Amino acid sequence: MYKRFMSWEIPSVRIKVSFQGYNQIVVSDEEGYFTVHLKSNNGFEIKKSWNEVQLDLLDQIGKVPNPVTATNKIFIPIGKVDYGIISDIDDTIVPTGATRLFEMIKTTFLGNAHSRLPFPGVSSYYQALAKGSDGIDSNPFFYVSSSPWNLYDFLMEFLDVHQIPKGPLMLRDLGLSKEQFIAGSHWKHKLKQVEKIFQIEKNLQFILIGDSGQHDPEIYLKVIKDFPGRVKMVYIRDVSPKRKTAMKEIQLEMNHLGVDMLLVKDTLEAGRHALSMGWILPSDLIEIQESKQKDEALN
Incomplete structure (x- = not known):
């Protein structure tokens, strides 16, 4: 490392x-x-x-x-593309303690792609979204993170080891500024990268996945305002109990703009909702449930 x-x-x-x-x-x-x-x-x-x-x-x-x-x-998708998926990584796919600096540093430097485990059921849930309603891996994934580009090969290996669908990693330059070690703010970097994806894929709607710990909901709300009609759904992993009130306010504002935001405790809850919307197959929900149980046994 x-x-x-x-x-x-x-x-x-x-x-x-x-x-x-x-x-x-x-x-x-x-x-x-x-x-x-x-x-x-x-x-x-x-x-x-x-x-x-x-x-x-x-x-x-x-x-x-x-x-x-x-x-x-x-x-390059060859099947029917139902939607694209943009996902955060830290505390969305894998626990990092991103809201607690010392824990995040310890996790980053002392873990590897095999020892660091994703949240239970994430692999099957993301595979289900990639396959969509026709069972063909044609829905593209994009990963946006404030991690530096130096971790690119580590993160790609992590996705491969844990069978999480691959996709472009939109990471951040590592550099010094007067205010911080990594130049550029978390908010500005993520917003810029997500909106860049929307600008490139002009005809695609997106499912946005993040967590409540690092302002993903606020960033996604701005994207919904800037690109009306382009966001199908927002899934937010609930990792910050202190932000309950803020989450409810953002959820309400998104609803007024015609987009639902679901605050979930685990992957299975998100999978059930996706099935109810017809975005994944019933067989894939069963796989998510079984995978979650196996992952929880390992953790």
Whole structure:
């Protein structure tokens, strides 16, 4: 974990991106990150949801031997897309104690992808949402978190180990500012990333999932106001008893805007509601219940 945070930033280097014969060259920013927008006039031949993109470093970096290559996965739905899902990670998928600084630091640095366990039933619940009403994994997941990009590989391994549907991770740059260790506020980062997803996926409605501990409901309320008619449902895991009054006020305001917010104690409660709305299959609710019981036995 220490090595993840001792990373070197390599700005202004060129990376060639290749996908199905289409090539694009991008340049890393001052933090060493780069963004790719794959667009082809001829379109792409898509036979499966998950596809690989080839990445090649074009510039020499110090004494690092060439070639430097990598692959990355992209998700392109091939079935009927009912909705997209945007989920928080900390205290929504996995307990982190994000509202208690020391506990969060201890959990982050002393746990690994195998030892850190998600909330009971989360894996089956998210799989059910990914499959939707037709049983095909075609509903895309997006994960928005205030965790730094340094934890990207850890979080991807965590999703893989616990069989939670993969999706883009929208994380935060690690940097110093006068006010805080990680530059940029939790609120601004999350709101910007969620609204970025809405702007890219212009024709998709979303189910938003978060927790009551780190202002997810307030962020989602702002999204509902900025993108009317685009949010199908908001599920909030109840992890902060002190915020009961605030949650009720936000819930009422969302209702006035035509969106329901369900404050849930566990995953099974959210699964039952999703089934009642016809968003998941009855067989998947049974799987959620059995999975929750098994996970609780492990915890």
